[in-house]
Amino acid sequence: MSKTLVEKIWDAHVVKSEEGFPDILYIDTHLIHEVTSPQAFDGLRKRGLPVFRPKQTVATADHNVPTLNQLLPIKEELSRYQVDMLTKNCAEFGVELYGLGHPFQGIVHVIGPELGITLPGKTMVCGDSHTSTHGAFGAIAFGIGTSQVEQVFATQCLLQSKPKTMKIEVNGELGKGVGAKDIILYIIAKISAAGGTGYFIEYAGSAIEALSMEARMTICNMSIEMGARGGLIAPDQTTFDYIKGREFAPAGEEWDKALAYWKTLYSDADAKFDSVLTFDAADIAPMITYGTNPGMGMGIQEHIPATGAQPEKEKLSYQKALDYMGFDDDSSLIGKPVDYVFIGSCTNSRIEDLREVADFVKDKRKADNVTVWIVPGSKQVEQQAKNEGLDKIFEAAGFQLREPGCSACLGMNEDKIPAGKYCVSTSNRNFEGRQGQNARTLLASPLTAAAAAVTGKITDVRDLLEKA
Amino acid sequence: MKKFTKLTSAVVPLNIENIDTDQIIPARFLKATTREGFGENLFRDWRYENDNQPKADFVMNNPTYSGQVLVAGKNFGCGSSREHAAWAIQDAGFDAVISSFFADIFKGNALNNGLLPIQVSDEFLAQIFNAVDNNPKSALEVDLENQTVTIVETGAQESFEINPYKKSCLINGYDDIDFILAQKELIAEFEEAK
Numbered sequence: 280m281s282k283t284l285v286e287k288i289w290d291a292h293v294v295k296s297e298e299g300f301p302d303i304l305y306i307d308t309h310l311i312h313e314v315t316s317p318q319a320f321d322g323l324r325k326r327g328l329p330v331f332r333p334k335q336t337v338a339t340a341d342h343n344v345p346t347l348n349q350l351l352p353i354k355e356e357l358s359r360y361q362v363d364m365l366t367k368n369c370a371e372f373g374v375e376l377y378g379l380g381h382p383f384q385g386i387v388h389v390i391g392p393e394l395g396i397t398l399p400g401k402t403m404v405c406g407d408s409h410t411s412t413h414g415a416f417g418a419i420a421f422g423i424g425t426s427q428v429e430q431v432f433a434t435q436c437l438l439q440s441k442p443k444t445m446k447i448e449v450n451g452e453l454g455k456g457v458g459a460k461d462i463i464l465y466i467i468a469k470i471s472a473a474g475g476t477g478y479f480i481e482y483a484g485s486a487i488e489a490l491s492m493e494a495r496m497t498i499c500n501m502s503i504e505m506g507a508r509g510g511l512i513a514p515d516q517t518t519f520d521y522i523k524g525r526e527f528a529p530a531g532e533e534w535d536k537a538l539a540y541w542k543t544l545y546s547d548a549d550a551k552f553d554s555v556l557t558f559d560a561a562d563i564a565p566m567i568t569y570g571t572n573p574g575m576g577m578g579i580q581e582h583i584p585a586t587g588a589q590p591e592k593e594k595l596s597y598q599k600a601l602d603y604m605g606f607d608d609d610s611s612l613i614g615k616p617v618d619y620v621f622i623g624s625c626t627n628s629r630i631e632d633l634r635e636v637a638d639f640v641k642d643k644r645k646a647d648n649v650t651v652w653i654v655p656g657s658k659q660v661e662q663q664a665k666n667e668g669l670d671k672i673f674e675a676a677g678f679q680l681r682e683p684g685c686s687a688c689l690g691m692n693e694d695k696i697p698a699g700k701y702c703v704s705t706s707n708r709n710f711e712g713r714q715g716q717n718a719r720t721l722l723a724s725p726l727t728a729a730a731a732a733v734t735g736k737i738t739d740v741r742d743l744l745e746k747a
Numbered sequence: 748m749k750k751f752t753k754l755t756s757a758v759v760p761l762n763i764e765n766i767d768t769d770q771i772i773p774a775r776f777l778k779a780t781t782r783e784g785f786g787e788n789l790f791r792d793w794r795y796e797n798d799n800q801p802k803a804d805f806v807m808n809n810p811t812y813s814g815q816v817l818v819a820g821k822n823f824g825c826g827s828s829r830e831h832a833a834w835a836i837q838d839a840g841f842d843a844v845i846s847s848f849f850a851d852i853f854k855g856n857a858l859n860n861g862l863l864p865i866q867v868s869d870e871f872l873a874q875i876f877n878a879v880d881n882n883p884k885s886a887l888e889v890d891l892e893n894q895t896v897t898i899v900e901t902g903a904q905e906s907f908e909i910n911p912y913k914k915s916c917l918i919n920g921y922d923d924i925d926f927i928l929a930q931k932e933l934i935a936e937f938e939e940a941k
Contacts, residue, residue: 294937295930300912303930305937315829317780326924343778357778364780408828408852424830424856426922434927436934440910472765473822476851506825508851572765572825592873596764596820689827691774698797710769710826712792 281547283444284513285479288419288544292402294436301438307401308335309431310387311374313365314342314691315406319429320368332435333373337396340365340378341386342407343691346654346681349379358692372432383526385657385683388412388625392496393659395525399514399541404431409625409707411502414511415495416518417544419479421509442508443477443553446546448484451560456741458635459494460627460705460724462486463501464566464576466558472574475507478554481546482512486560492521493631500626501707504573513545565740567612568709568722570600575709579727579739585609603711604719605699612721612737616648619702620732621714622678622725623654624688627705630663632725636678637669639729639740645677646735652694653678654686678732690715703731749861750920754842755888755899757814759806760879766819767826768853772835774827785831786838807839811883815842818875822846824853824864833857843889845896847872858913859922865889865896871905874898891917 282290294303309332316338323330330336343358353359362379369376377383383390388409391397399417404410406428413420423437430437449462467474480502487498495512502510512518519538522528529537546552564578577583586608589597601608622628622636633655645651653673655661661683664670673680687694688706695715696702702720705728709720721737730740776788794805801808817836823846824832833856836844843863857864867875878885878898888897891914897904909917916922927934 294933301910303927303933305934305941314777318782318830321781322924342774361778361780406828406830408826422828422852424828424833424852424859426830426856426859430924430927433924434931434934436927436930438912438923438927472825473848473850476822476848503826503852506822506850572767574765592820592869593764595762599763689769689774691777708767708769708826710767712773713769716773716792716797 281550283546283550283552284417284481284511284544285419285442285444288400288402289441291400301440303436304402304439305436306404306431308337308396308403310391310403310405310410311336311338311428312342312387312405312407313340313361315425316428317361317364317368318425319432320372322429323372323432326433328433330372330374330432335435336374338365338369338374338376339384339387339390341683342685342689344379344684345692346684346686346694349682355693382658385659386625386628386685388500389628389656389660392416392492393525393657395522395528398522398528398537399518399544404437408503409500411507411509412496412500412625414499414502414509415492416522417511417514417541419509419511422503442479445475445478445480445507445554445556446552447480447482448555448557449482449486449560450484450557451486453486453560453563456565456726456744457563458724458726459490459497461563461566462560463498464568464573464722465563467501467505467573468566468576469558470505470556472504472572473506475502475505478507480507480510482510487512488515491631492517493629496629497626501573504707514541565724565727567727567737569604569606569612571603571709571711572600573707573709573722575600576722579737580613582609582611583607613739615701615737616735617703617731617737618649618700619696620649620651620728621654621687621702621704621706622728623652623656623686624706625656625685626707627725628654628656628660630660632705633660633664633669634667636725636729637672639726640676640678640733641672643676643733645732648735649732651678651732652681652687654681655683657683687714689713690718696720703728703737748916748920748922751842751861751863751891751917753890753892754815755886756816757812757884757886758816758818758875758879759812759814760876761806761817761819762876764820765822765825768824768829768832769826771824771832772829777829777831782834784838785835786840789835789839815840816845816887816889817841818845818872818879820846821848821869823849825850828852830856830860833860833862837862845872845875858917861917861920863889863891863917865907867896867905867907871903874903
């Protein structure tokens with residue numbers, strides 16, 4: 280019987296399937312961090328259970344860590360306690376921890392791929408909704424709650440109903456100044472912040488196949504922003520080339536064996552998806568969000584849709600969002616002054632993102648009215664950026680290169696955007712208060728963020744690229 | 748896990764769509780390492796000013812409204828997977844949440860804690876909001892065994908879906924770990940064969 284890629288991987292991991300019950304799904308790799316694990320470790324203690332497969336569990340500290348002076352004790356007491364708790368729990372339960380000071384530390388969804396932990400055909404979970412990032416390798420990867428973290432600790436399995444499948448094809452060539460972030464913001468704007476709920480999405484088509492692994496991660500990362508459990512892309516030569524030689528990637532005979540299996544990981548030609556959507560890459564412009572959910576996005580030259588044009592029962596929520604942002608409906612964002620630019624998060628903090636920004640800002644300088652933070656996704660990304668001299672370019676441009684962590688994406692540490700201020704952010708969520716109480720977030724690509732940093736206002740990056 | 752069978756209660760109406768888990772419990776309150784106490788910061792930035800004064804226009808600060816059932820617009824619980832959102836709602840005294848659409852992860856988290864997410868049609872949701880508009884003390888009856896929700900005043904009723912396994916977990920107070928642990932031998936066999 281022909282199967283979709285999701286079905287192939289899912290079926291290979293079902294321990295038990297029984298009518299009327301969710302499947303018992305085996306989890307190959309469990310990633311954990313300091314915020315969603317302590318209550319799960321506590322649960323194990325209460326039940327008197329060990330971590331069942333500690334060697335399939337990897338921990339890092341990312342959500343709640345400072346991005347300056349990481350080697351000094353964390354100043355904020357609750358944050359320090361939470362990070363210390365992770366260290367203690369990992370030691371007690373025998374889990375490998377890449378904590379602060381470790382050369383592998385970083386955002387959990389950045390380090391998994393760069394260490395060769397994320398591999399095609401795997402099932403992977405983490406108590407974080409952006410776990411969908413790892414789907415870029417052709418893995419089933421999804422975010423879970425803390426009760427489920429405890430389940431995986433205790434059994435290396437999860438009770439899960441098989442998801443519906445959706446295929447999203449993007450064909451054709453992207454225009455100048457348009458990248459992976461624009462593709463995914465475009466798709467979310469088209470199908471809404473709830474349009475993927477209940478589905479696992481497979482991204483396909485020539486525009487997706489042409490993307491690098493890091494760009495594919497940006498796409499899969501934001502699957503959750505349309506409600507999908509996860510998103511994935513069939514592995515190909517780009518995937519294999521990226522993985523080969525990484526720290527924990529299979530090597531030698533193991534590599535050959537793995538590769539042979541990975542090459543079977545694609546949706547069969549006549550496999551049935553529950554839903555199929557097709558988009559043309561040429562229709563996609565640099566995107567920007569204007570509201571308070573990631574579905575409220577538009578091409579940067581467009582006008583904010585009119586409140587009057589919204590469905591009747593959505594008008595109130597829609598206007599509330601515009602009021603929060605301080606924007607008028609039916610207006611353009613071009614030329615609006617911005618206060619902060621944040622380049623980071625599990626969506627866009629990898630070396631290619633930093634290279635793209637550095638390449639753009641070389642010999643330019645940030646506008647005086649803007650504070651620019653660049654937060655690399657991991658210690659390895661930070662080191663690589665320095666090896667390539669990107670730090671010098673950022674410094675000359677007045678951009679601050681900080682240390683790795685989730686940072687201003689969720690404002691859990693001290694990296695918060697002040698109330699009322701506008702931040703063009705390469706992160707994934709523009710919810711009210713996400714980057715700090717009453718902060719106003721505009722999601723965009725690294726290039727569009729860099730353009731705002733240089734001009735101090737919302738700018739169509741294509742105008743600057745043409746001048747170059 | 749907390750058991751759920753039946754309840755009759757007035758409701759707290761929150762007629763806003765796409766309520767994300769950052770609104771339910773902002774990230775700065777996720778530093779706690781236990782499950783308790785999140786209720787006081789439920790909807791923190793909608794509920795309180797920066798100086799901690801209650802915002803008079805927020806429904807939870809209006810003594811007219813109370814009850815164990817939270818009723819909200821569609822796509823409730825989207826965004827971050829933080830289970831703290833379900834804990835906060837439960838800790839604030841709610842036993843059920845009604846919406847016309849739930850985000851997947853929130854729904855799973857709620858079920859895993861004995862907080863019942865009830866998905867109703869857009870029309871029925873509008874009827875509930877109308878009933879509460881007309882009479883803030885208007886009560887709902889939620890019957891998990893029969894999978895029905897009823898507006899007591901009007902008798903309007905709708906049935907809701909729930910996975911039969913999760914339903915029995917809620918009624919009996921079991922959780923998934925109890926269920927999977929009973930299958931440990933199968934898991935070992937699966938690992939062997941892999």
